[in-house]
Amino acid sequence: MARRPLVAGNWKMNGSRDSNASLMHDVVFEARNFPDVDILVCPPAVYIESVGRMLEGSAIQLGAQTLSEQGKPGAFTGEIHGGMLRDVGCTHVIVGHSERRALYGETSNIVAAKFRTAQLCGLVPVLCVGETLEQREANQTEAVLMEQLNAVVSLCGIAAFKTAIIAYEPVWAIGTGRTATPQQAQDAHEFLRAQLAASDAKIASSVRILYGGSVKADNAETLFKCADVDGGLIGGASLKSAEFMAICAAAQMREK
Ligand code: 13P
Numbered sequence: 001m002a003r004r005p006l007v008a009g010n011w012k013m014n015g016s017r018d019s020n021a022s023l024m025h026d027v028v029f030e031a032r033n034f035p036d037v038d039i040l041v042c043p044p045a046v047y048i049e050s051v052g053r054m055l056e057g058s059a060i061q062l063g064a065q066t067l068s069e070q071g072k073p074g075a076f077t078g079e080i081h082g083g084m085l086r087d088v089g090c091t092h093v094i095v096g097h098s099e100r101r102a103l104y105g106e107t108s109n110i111v112a113a114k115f116r117t118a119q120l121c122g123l124v125p126v127l128c129v130g131e132t133l134e135q136r137e138a139n140q141t142e143a144v145l146m147e148q149l150n151a152v153v154s155l156c157g158i159a160a161f162k163t164a165i166i167a168y169e170p171v172w173a174i175g176t177g178r179t180a181t182p183q184q185a186q187d188a189h190e191f192l193r194a195q196l197a198a199s200d201a202k203i204a205s206s207v208r209i210l211y212g213g214s215v216k217a218d219n220a221e222t223l224f225k226c227a228d229v230d231g232g233l234i235g236g237a238s239l240k241s242a243e244f245m246a247i248c249a250a251a252q253m254r255e256k
Contacts, residue, residue: 003208005224005251006165006231008040008126009238010065010094010212019239020047024054026241031060033245034252037231040092040126041238045080052089063092063126066100069113071120082121092124094233096148098171108151115152119160126165126233127152128212129192133172142191149195158199166192166209167233173213175235182222182229185211189228217246224254 015023020043031039042063043051052062068079085093095118096111106114111127118125129148131141145168152160168188173180180188189209197204211223212233223229231251237243 003206003230004038005036005254006038006040006208006210007244007248007251008063008092008165008167008210008231008233009042009244010097010233010235011041011043011238012065012099012235013044014239015043015047017047017050020051021054023239023241024051027244028055028058028060030241030245031058031248034248037248037251039248042092042094048085048090049088061091062089063094064090064123065094065097067093067095067114067118067121067123069110069117071117082117082123086122090123092126092165093118094126094128094167097128098130098169098174102171108148109155111148112151112155115160115164116156119156119163124163124165126167126210128167128169128233130169130171130174130213136170136172141188145188145192146195149192153196153199158196158203161196161200161203161207164207166207167212168192168209169212169233171213175214177214179214179216179219179223180211182226185223185229186226189226193228215247217243217250220247220250221253224250 040061040063042065064085067082073081095114100106115125131144135144193204208230210231210233211229215232215234216237
């Protein structure tokens with residue numbers, strides 16, 4: 001089945017009121033050229049609401065970079081509830097980014113709990129999975145992907161993937177300039193889809209799987225041509241309007 005491409009920008013801990021305004025000015029203007037592509041931006045939490053105002057009247061969607069796993073608001077200093085993200089206009093939230101797994105101790109069980117809370121709050125989770133270089137070199141890529149995916153399937157069930165997005169982000173490709181080859185990306189995406197298909201073929205064929213890790217204007221087209229690559233989760237290049245828009249153009253041109 002045809003899956004609509006999605007290009008998502010993960011700004012990470014970058015931006016300022018001024019730089020956000022200039023970036024969104026350009027992106028909102030240019031995005032009209034890509035009617036066949038879903039575009040999502042995920043600013044740091046403090047800027048979500050103001051960026052949301054800049055997106056008014058455009059088709060660009062708004063997401064957060066993480067959320068609390070807590071099901072209810074309350075005494076959790078520093079945390080942000082999914083309902084609050086909805087309240088300020090988010091439709092999506094990234095969960096399980098490798099930086100959160102590696103630097104902030106998020107285990108696959110915590111990520112699964114965040115995924116569940118996101119859906120209970122009406123947010124579409126963008127579930128990030130991916131192996132380190134060490135794991136790839138030890139031929140553990142599939143085992144790692146399976147463990148990260150299965151934690152969510154076990155807690156939330158296969159039906160949860162009707163309204164979720166997966167992002168395959170090999171850790172060794174993030175921020176390194178070392179992109180996965182189209183074949184490496186395709187193999188991992190095909191593997192993830194096959195894992196889901198073992199439980200439900202229809203859901204597996206409809207879920208969008210994004211590739212993330214040093215996607216740039218000059219490599220997006222070949223990556224997006226892969227049969228199971230449905231777009232990208234973009235870090236550094238999402239902070240530069242020309243790069244980000246060129247990546248959206250690559251998604252728009254994709255023929256499948
Ligand atoms: P880069 O595009 O900067 O490699 O980051 C990818 C990423 O981590 C997106 O979530």
